[in-house]
Amino acid sequence: MGVLTELLKGLRATGSVLIETVTGKEMLTTRYPKEMREKPQRFHGRHVLNRYPDGMEKCIGCELCAGACPARCIYVRGKDNDPENPNSPGERFGFVYEINMLRCIFCGLCVEACPTEAITMTQLFEFSTTNRGDAIYTREELLMDTDGNVPHMFPDDPLADMKELLTADGWLKATAPAGNASYEGVQTWQGTPGPASWDPEPDQETRDS
Ligand code: SF4
Ligand code: SF4
Incomplete structure (x- = not known):
């Protein structure tokens, strides 16, 4: 049951991104690596x-x-x-x-x-x-x-x-x-x-x- 719930959650997230893409509304995800989210100022990279x-x-x-x-x-x-x-x-x-x-x-x-x-x-x-x-x-x-x-x-x-x-x-x-x-x-x-x-x-x- 837990697995099915998680699967449905994932499908819902995918579906909402598809709808946002088609309708042009704000998206929750970015098209990495072409687009990158702004990282916190104190992000620890190289x-x-x-x-x-x-x-x-x-x-x-x-x-x-x-x-x-x-x-x-x-x-x-x-x-x-x-x-x-x-x-x-x-x-x-x-x-x-x-x-x-x-x-x-x-x-x-x-x-x-x-x-x-x-x-x-x-x-x-x-x-x-x-x-x-x-x-x-x-x-x-x-x-x-x-x-x-x-x-x-x-x-x-x-x-x-x-x-x-x-x-x-x-x-x-x-x-x-x-x-x-x-x-x-x-x-x-x-x-x-x-x-x-x-x-x-x-x-x-x-x-x-
Ligand atoms: S080089 Fe050593 S001290 Fe510096 S961030 Fe890496 S693990 Fe930490
Ligand atoms: S070796 Fe260079 S980088 Fe390392 S603590 Fe000393 S001055 Fe800083």
């Missing part, structure tokens, strides 16, 4: 390694994220910056950075642990791959582009340029103590990387010093 507005990398290779990760799926190796051509404002930068997405539980503890807000999470959630090695995201895939966009792990994917897949969560504190001199001493909150446009939260007003 990670991104952020840059300061002047292009410097935020990661200082401290390995705190790796220490905090309960799934032990982050591998970081720091390296001293070249003083003439530094990657980050710190003494060191994340020379090697890998996340094994097969082990990640998307808890966000790495984000919490990071002292420079270098690592945050995006809205990207499509991880299917036919190769186990592709599930190990390297620095190349994780580090955001200098234009602020998040690199897609499968650039040939026809959906790779969808707005929903290019936004990172939250607001990022942007301080740029080195690099482009025009950013010297400026402290502000920058929006999410990519084309997202969320408003700041109450304690995250834009401020300059």
Whole structure:
């Protein structure tokens, strides 16, 4: 009886979608993957390694994220910056950075642990791959582009340029103590990387010093 009830429920849902399609009324479902529902701002998708507005990398290779990760799926190796051509404002930068997405539980503890807000999470959630090695995201895939966009792990994917897949969560504190001199001493909150446009939260007003 229970199975029959569930079956009837399913048929009713299908029928109502068919009617909505024919009549043009609002639909409860979306035509994924051509259409995607807006995800919550704090959705935990794949990670991104952020840059300061002047292009410097935020990661200082401290390995705190790796220490905090309960799934032990982050591998970081720091390296001293070249003083003439530094990657980050710190003494060191994340020379090697890998996340094994097969082990990640998307808890966000790495984000919490990071002292420079270098690592945050995006809205990207499509991880299917036919190769186990592709599930190990390297620095190349994780580090955001200098234009602020998040690199897609499968650039040939026809959906790779969808707005929903290019936004990172939250607001990022942007301080740029080195690099482009025009950013010297400026402290502000920058929006999410990519084309997202969320408003700041109450304690995250834009401020300059
Ligand atoms: S989200 Fe959690 S499990 Fe995934 S890499 Fe970060 S700390 Fe590890
Ligand atoms: S992402 Fe953050 S916590 Fe991890 S190594 Fe880089 S600076 Fe340290």
